[in-house]
Amino acid sequence: MSRRVYLGLVESDLAEVARSTTVPAALAFGVTDAERTARPAEDEEDLEFEAMCEALDAAGSRRRTKSERRVVASADVPSAQDGQGWSVVLPGTVALEDVVSFHVEESEGTSAGEGYDDLLWYDVTELADLVTHQG
Template identity: 45%
Template sequence: MSVRVYLAAGTDGVRALRDSGELRAPAFFVTPAMRAEDPRADEEDLEYEAALLAEEAAREADAGVVVVAADVPASSVADVETPPVVLGPVPRSAVVSLHVAEHGGGVEDELLWYDVAELDDVAAYLRI
């Protein structure tokens, strides 16, 4: 069984993913506490909330706003009650998508979505 995690990767995470095929970054994911807080929320809404937490962490780290979505074994986050947890290495094969702040975009703007197959395009967009 796997769990979708959202990694506050920043540009360094994209570089590592491109160059070495893996990355380490703080990961956010849906927790039992999040589900209990809003029992009527569906999984998609809860995952969006987890992705927003990763985006916020990336902004706070001031390392470029890039959130990487990946599916990792549930056992890697099973004992974590309160994210984030630094996961790694997360292999490129586990990555599903990349979410990148648009150049000149503000905090209120949605992130640009890229499939993992577009990793080189993301690196070019970020000029790394």
């Protein structure tokens, strides 16, 4: 059974993702048992959204310029272990074939805690278009 995880990236990472067909797993987040237990009233969709927001906030540390857009890659991976909070530990990089979508912030340079409701959704098959049109 696979598990949905969210990987924090930035626009400039996308060309390397397309070239290598892998996604770095350093900033991986997901719904952990601890977070699920801490929020018993929230449904799975709300918990998944929170995990994606964590990945988006963490992606800011990868920016090469202040205005670079943050990106979240959503992937279904075969294995992941719970880390602290929303973080998950993956055994290595994530294969592009496990990615289902990319979520790109609409505005440039958005700060942590902002931009959650303005994410643009792209199917994984649109990666080449994202690389061509970035910036």
